[in-house]
Amino acid sequence: MKRIALFLMTNLAIVLVLGIVANLLGVNRFMSANGLNFGALLGFAAIMGFGGAFISLLMSKMIAKWSTGAQVIEQPRNATEQWLVDSVARLSKAAGIPMPEVAIYEGEPNAFATGPSKRNSLVAVSTGLLQSMSREEAEAVLAHEVAHVANGDMVTLTLIQGVVNTFVVFLSRVVGYLVDSFLRRNDQESSGPGIGYFVTTIVCDILFGVLASIIVAWFSRQREFRADAGAAQLMGSAQPMVGALRRLGGMQAGELPNNVATAGINGRPGWMALFSSHPPIEQRIAALQGR
Template sequence: MVRTFVLMAAMTAFVGFIGLLLGGETGLIIALVIAFAMNFFSYWNSDKAVLRMHGARPVDARAAPELWKMTEDMAHRAGLPMPALYIIETEQPNAFATGRNPQNAAVAVTRGLMQNMSHEEVAGVVAHELAHIKNRDTLTMTITATLAGAVSMLANFAMFFGGGRDRPMGLVGTIAMMILAPLAAGMVQMAISRVREYEADAEGAAICGNPEWLASALAGLGRLSGRIDNIAAERNPATAHMFIVNPLHMHAVDSLFATHPPIDKRIAKLRALGGTRPQRAPAGPTNRGPWG
């Protein structure tokens, strides 16, 4: 949590710094106003917007009784209120959590997750998402994504800031900053995402009661997600960091630009928690009728 706070503080300071460099005092004020406005909007509306982007459909205890009961039991164990449940009609196995606080949280799982994972593996994935809610990562991720977006917006508007006397940088420096600022902001955002994934894995293992359930699920997700398209995620790549594994098909991308830690390292950490040896993930049934 301390590392995350430091990174978020650095991101906030970075937004103001970019504004100052690009437009002097005027740029600083504009940068802070943009960051505040975007964060205010995201705080109240980001969860609904993300769910709409992915065509998530709300379900209740009648529509998905087994998933509902599993989530309810683990939420109680974690000391959380029951989150809203959603299903995304895509064949790619994946899941994410959203919401500004535990009282206004939602967990969305894909149809592919329920069709390709065992009951225990789905429990491990849901526990991971509940851990994000418990740690308030859903708000943290939203704020950092919004601040990164603010930097990109400032870079796009850089040439419209005040004249040369008010701008501490020359034309060449301004153009360089337009290119480098969004890149640096994105790297900080990704660093925060990777830190929070490790923490959610550990907390999720405690919530479900068996680190191997989540480790097995991650092995299956890593094997399947890269082979199955998630059209909504491809159209909205800014939401990729919210999923338990990267929903995008990225090839040979340097780890510096990855939104998630390597799956093999996450599995190793989980199995170290449980003191278990690596073993092949049990294959889930191709169709889980009881899921609904």
């Protein structure tokens, strides 16, 4: 599972809930009582689309901690935790960002970075990764996560998600209006949307939302290449990141909740690669080596 997937799922769920609430409150009826009001619909779609995306962003760190059981290191209890805190502090200073929260959790090899802003971010690493990697390799993974924070990737993806959400909400209601008008073409007495509109918009919200996730996943894959390059810059060489990727490519990465699996996850095979937030490891290594 990939880093941004839970973000997408949470976002889609929020949009669906907001859409159902809007239906129950009669907002859709207001926009379509006398024919579809495209201006009002576009404004409504933008509020819904960006609202869902930003709510997901604000919840991202809380969900990550809850879903992985990650424990923030307030006071290092051993040499490993002290090394983790010191490494993230050094990398963050080199990247020019405030020190993120540092957390550790039980699990197979993996790591993640999340949070709504550079000043409110979290970098977490699993015990499995720390046990199976050399210090240099683990530091390269941390550098990759710090680069995500420095690049503002969650905010960037939130803005992209907000744009595609807007189109999803807008097109779903246009299609719903057309379907409802067709089903009620001989009904001259009723006004406003009927059941066909409500059902169609919900179905289209889901279908278009899945298609939108492909677009967001593509952008996420491009951000992974940039984070790898950022890690190489922070480490002073591409070789540590290449070594970390090779190591991760040869082991079974731990399953994470979908919004937080970042470094070192292979892309999905076949057509499922369209939904992958990460490129295949061999492509990431080739990009780092300039091939």
